[in-house]
Amino acid sequence: MIRDLLNLPKLRSEPYLEWVRSLPCCGCGIVGRNHAHHSIADRHGxxxxxxxxxxxxxxxxxxxxxAGWPDWEDEYGAQWLHVFRTLDRAASMGVLTVDAKAARELS
Structure with a gap:
């Protein structure tokens, strides 16, 4: 199942990235015009x-x-944990919703 998910087309959504940019920084917590960083910890290519x-x-x-993601993760935690927290916040705020029909088609 996990391998199947990795082979799905990569979702691109500028509105979602704009929302991510509006959140406080996962490192220092500063609020402002932040970047939407895509996790790199286990990416190849x-x-x-x-x-x-x-x-x-x-x-x-x-x-x-x-400059050095392992050092950054030692200080602030795993990137995937921050990604999960961002997704959780998006779901709880209604930024992301699940289309039941599309979810059934994926299973």
């Missing part, structure tokens, strides 16, 4: 993960993460 794998980072934290 140069293609980005789905936009659903994005988390908010201020420019300084984003640069630190790209």
């Amino acid at each position: 140069s293609s980005k993960h789905s936009d659903l794998a994005a988390m908010p980072l201020c420019p300084a934290c984003h640069a630190c993460l790209h």
Whole structure:
């Protein structure tokens, strides 16, 4: 099942990324015009993960993460944990909804 999910087309959504950018930074907590960082911890190759794998980072934290993500994760926690928290917040606020028919088609 997990491998099947990895082979799905990568979702791209500029409105979702814009919403992610409006959230506080996952590193330092600053509020402002943040970046929507796509998780890189286990990515191989140069293609980005789905936009659903994005988390908010201020420019300084984003640069630190790209300079050395293992060190960044030691200080702030795993990127995937922050991605999950971002998705959880999006679902609880109604930013993301599930289309029941589409969900059935994926199973």
